[in-house]
Amino acid sequence: MKLIIKGVIVVISLMSSVVLAEVAVVVNTTNANSLANSDVSRIFLGKMKSFPDGSSTIPVNLESGSTVRGEFEEKALGKSSSQVKAYWSKQVFSGKGKPPKELASDADIIRFVSATPGAIGYVDATSVNDKVKVIAKY
C-alpha cells in the first residue's frame, strides 16, 4: 500500500515537472536595467510604470488560460489566475488602470519585445532566443 502511494507520488511529481515549465521574463536586448523579483511583480500589476533608468515599462501578457501565464502569475505575482483577474477588475472598474495587453504565443511575445525598447514579457524558458534578454527566471 505504502509502495503504491509512493509510486503515485513519483508519477505525479514526474507529470508535474513536465507540466510546470520554467518561465523566463524577457526584455529588449537594449534594456540595461536590472530588476528585483518584486519589481517584476509590480510592473505586471501596473504599480511600477518606469524602469530604474526612467524609461516607461510596457508589460505584455500571454493570453489568459495559457499554462505559462498561469505559472507566471502563480510564481512571480504569487496569485492564482482568478485573484489576478479580480485584481484587474478592481483597477479597470475604478478607472485606475488596465491590464497589460495580451499576445497569443511565445513567438508573438518575443517578436514584440525584440521590437519594443520598453517591453517586458514572459515565455516558456525553452522558447527564448538571442533576440531578447532574459532578466529573471521562475
Added chain:
Amino acid sequence: MKTKLSMIVLASMISAPSFAADIERNGFASIVAGQTTSSDQEFDGYTNDLTFDNGSIIGLQATSDLGNGLGMTAQIIAKGEDGWDPEFAWAYLSYDFTDDTRVLVGRQRAPFYMYSDYIDVSYAYPWITPPSGVYSLPFDAINGVSIIHSMQIGQFDTTTHVSYGQNSEPTEVLGELVDVDVESVVIGSFTANRDWLTLRAAYAVANVSFYGDEGSSIDQIADLAAIWEGLGYSNIANGLVSNSDQGSFLQVGFQIDHNDWLFVGEYTEVDLSDSVIGKDDSFYVMAGKRFDNIMLHVTYGQDNSAGKLLTSGITEPAFVDLVAATDAAMNSQNEDSNFATVGARWDFHEAAALKFEYTKHSDDLNGLNDADVVRMAFVTVF
C-alpha cells in the same frame, strides 16, 4: 427622460463599433437570490419569499483613450431593486499629467470606503456585497473633480485621492426618499500597500441639507423644529434639522492578504450630530481562507448610533407632548446592532464565481428587527 437617454447610451455602448479612438468596453454582473429564514423576518429588502431582484446588478463601462493622456469613462448600471432602470454611475474625463498623477472631472465614485472604487463589482471581493453597516452612506457618487496621485514611499505603494464636489440626488433618509443637498464635499483618502498589507484612511466633510415632501418624516421634523423656533428654542430647532449643517465622515481600514489567508477590517464614523441623523459608528472584521478555488470567510460587525437628548431641562407642563415628540424623533435613530456572516466563494470559472452567504442580524434595541438572511450569487466580469 433620463432613463431614455441612458437606455440609448447603453444600447450604443453595446452595439457601437469602436471608431478611431480606442474604446474599451468592460462589464460586470451579479445575480443575487436571497430570503430571510422565517416568515416574520424582513431585512434590507429581503423577506421570507425568495427574491432575485434585491442586490442584483449589471454594469457596463466604456473607456475611450483620446490620446495624450486624455480619456473618457462612462459607466452605466442597472439594479434589480430599481426595476432595472439603467443610470449613469459615472461619466468623467480623465487627464494624466504624469504616469503618477491623474485628474478626473465629472460624475465619479466618492472614495469613502476601502471598496468604494469597485463597490458594485462583486467579482472583485469575497462577499456578495460589502457589509452594509459600514457601507451605509446613502450616496456613493459625486459630481466634481478629483486628483489621484500615486507614489512609492519606502517599500509602500501609496495612492492619495482628493475629491471635491456635490451631490443632490434624491436620497433615502429615515427610510424615505427625500431631496438632499450635499454641498462642498471634500474627501481625502490615503492608501498604502506593500506586498500583503494594505492600510487605508479617509476623511470627508460636507454641508448637508434635507427637504422632505409634505407629510414625510423629514417634513414632520421640520414642522417640529419650526414650533420650537417659534417658542424661542432655536438650539432645539437647530438640533433637529440639517440646514447646510456640516457633517463629517471618517474611515480607517486594513487588509492582509497573505498566502491563503485574507483579513479585512474597516471602521467608520458618520457625524451629522446637529440633526436628527446623529452620530453613527460601525465596524467589521473579516477572516477568510482560500482552499484552491474556494474561499471560506467569516465576518463580524457592529453598528452603534445615538441621537442627542435635546430637551433636557425643559419641564414646562405645556410642552410635555412637544418634548415627547422631539425625544421620539431623536431616539428613532438610535441603533445598537450586530451581525455575523459566514460565506463561501467558489471561483468555478476564470471570469465568474458563485457565492453563498448566511448572515445573522441582531438588534439589541428591538428584537423584532432580528433577521437571518441567506443569499446566493452568481458574479462575473466580462
